[in-house]
Amino acid sequence: MEYGIVFYALIFVTAILYSSVGHGGASGYLAIMAIFAVSPENMRASALILNLFVAGISFYSYYRGGFFRLKLLLPFIVLSVPMSFLGARLQINPSTYKIILGIFLLIAITRMLFAARKPVDTKPINIPVALAIGAFLGFFSGLIGIGGGIILSPILLLLRWATIKETAAVSAIFIFLNSASGIAGLVSRGGMNPVAEIYILIALGIGGSLIGSHMGRARLTSLKLTYLLAAVLLFASFKLFYF
Secondary structure: OOOOHHHHHHHHHHHHHHHHOOOOOHHHHHHHHHHOOOOHHHHHHHHHHHHHHHHHHHHHHHHHOOOOOHHHHHHHHHHHHHHHHHHHHOOOOOHHHHHHHHHHHHHHHHHHHHHOOOOOOOOOOOHHHHHHHHHHHHHHHHHHOOOOHHHHHHHHHHOOOOOHHHHHHHHHHHHHHHHHHHHHHHHHOOOOOOOOOHHHHHHHHHHHHHHHHHHHHHHOOHHHHHHHHHHHHHHHHHHHHHO
């Protein structure tokens, strides 16, 4: 199938916006591909591949800026990676889960915006809670073909376990690892069928993430980054409700 300039432009802009807040953009890519009638069997693999490149570059940018905390990542990733592999192997209709997640995101956005101007005093992470959250996020992200960052980011901020830029760094590598695990799950069941134009999309994703991650790390204040994250999450919730 041939895609026009509008399709490619939307993929590029989505990579810029999502990478600026440490996300891979899978929820955005899935929405765009649904609008342009991409076959469902091609969508999940394509979104996860794009996630891998965009989130990887975003993580590297925030890592260079000194915002990555390994101790914050580990409790989430221990169970999320194997659960993402398991979720990607399943073939079920996750529409109910999408609606629940969409509602959660709307609540999280509201709370984030109300707290945006307040000073952020981070708290120590609760390990058992983080392990449980990681397991859920991994399974759900593998199930619907995302990296899980749209859920992890508001949780980290609302529980005050990280600052906005630390959240971006941890979310980016979390998405990268879950996406890699999800791809492995698809390959294991013979479901790795990205769109034929995947190399063009990868190039656009890389270009967009180089721009976006630099903006988020070096150009945007914490307050502006919070507002941008809220906008990204709002778009993601719209996608969950309608696509």
